[in-house]
Amino acid sequence: MRYSGFRVIKEALTGHRGWGPAWRDPDPQPAYDYVVIGGGGHGLATAYYLAKEFKQSRIAVLEKGWIGGGNVGRNTTIVRSNYLLDGNEPFYEFSLKLWEGLEQDLNYNAMMSQRGIINLMHSDAQRDAYIRRGNAMILNGADAQLLDQKQVLEKYPFLNVKNARFPVMGGLLQARAGTARHDAVAWGYARAADQRGVDIIQNCEVTGFRIEGGRVQGVETTRGYIGAEKVGVCVAGSSSRVMAYAGMRLPIESHVLQAFVSEGLKPVLPGVITFGAGHFYCSQSDKGGLVFGGNIDGYNSYASRGNLPMVEDVMEEAIAMFPMLGRARLLRSWGGIMDMSMDGTPIIDKTHIDGLYFNGGWCYGGFKATPASGFVYAHLLATDTPHDTATAFRLDRFHTGHMVDEKGVGNQPNLH
Amino acid sequence: MIINHPILGPRDSSEFVYLGDACLINRPDWQAEDALEQFIDYGHTRDNPAGLHRELWYHEQGDRSWLVVTRNTVTHEITQVELARDVARAEGRSK
């Protein structure tokens, strides 16, 4: 069923009896050509592009819980392509271009809103770094604009720009960046993949791989053995646990990242804004809640909930930046498990086991990557060669010394 | 999280800085045949378990000691706290 304005009117007039489920709930087949493990944004996008762009068939997505219950349903929904390094920027810009056409492509309202992101700058050194980053973005076909203090104040008149320690000197604006409705991205990909014949199998946890003669044969699951020509792992925060079933240890630590939402307020924030003197980012949802977050808690965790010191830290940054927020009440907070890689950059690569592929290490920036991650992973699975924009995301880069360390902090995951 | 420091007693974890897996105590021998491989592994690969994890915490805003904390990464429960020095010595290290 195609969704359209006419359809909404027709259903409204006929008591909404014709909608039906957005995707099937099939039982697993004994074998598939492609098994994608993980029904998050990346896994669903991978299956969709495998079917659509690479004309592959017999594809299944195996999800241990329900689709969209992982990080894709927990993130702060920021979509941007404002990276510095050559290994990253073309990939994220490719992703942003896919975002721009996503809703038409999927026939699904993902509430993509290009409301712009401003990274505030507070020192001369930071201004120079932002100029360099902005130029790198423009060289890679993205958009970037340096704003002075006056231009920032035009958009955010309430900012505390004269703060003695962290005066706001201006900011780096990417106008094409913005936010998208996180759940809708998972649902939109699921529905579009399902329409192309992909089996989305929920409540199906992968508990092992069957590997014979250096080649993957299939996966053991809580719903029985499923054979597969190729297996693509795409489980974000669970990466180390799942790859351990294949005897692999990864350059990844799992950490908890918290996010917060305030009570609903009248429109105050026109776009996404980040604090340059700490780690704090904020936007306002269409319901009016301020959605914000900061750093990861900083220690290994699989708990999906964080601790109070980081809550306090994030609130302090919020108030330093917007003193007016002092009266707003916090409504909810939650956490998600981040697959923090050793250089802060993802991995999308083959493994030493034939037919077994790995996608992970997204740190806290994988939502914006969802369309491109799915596309390039489908490319790798279907053609066995990396997509042009994803050649740097190799698993062996820690051996060869080709790390892609955007922040330049080295092999310390809790600093990325 | 409260870390029960062996010398100072219970302290808030926010006084500490977290380094990572306690395997970092065991720096490979730089003269070994496969020292390069060992150092790549030491620097980058981790078990990253869901469950009990032995890890290094540094009491930066306290007595500057390094601790080995055994903590469950699923529940955040801390079950054992040792001085990293004692752990290293028990493994045969001189200091």
Ligand SMILES: Cc1cc2nc3c(=O)[nH]c(=O)nc-3n(C[C@H](O)[C@H](O)[C@H](O)COP(=O)(O)OP(=O)(O)OC[C@H]3O[C@@H](n4cnc5c(N)ncnc54)[C@H](O)[C@@H]3O)c2cc1C
């Ligand atoms: C609080 C928070 C804020 C964030 N903010 C942003 C942001 O503003 N912008 C941005 O770009 N990114 C952000 N991120 C990061 C982003 O959400 C993730 O990097 C991205 O969603 C990860 O990819 P995914 O959607 O495929 O992961 P997930 O949705 O986590 O999907 C992985 C799936 O694998 C499943 N799985 C695990 N183990 C198994 C198994 N054994 N068998 C079967 N299935 C399994 C899980 O159940 C899960 O559904 C944020 C993350 C968090 C937690």
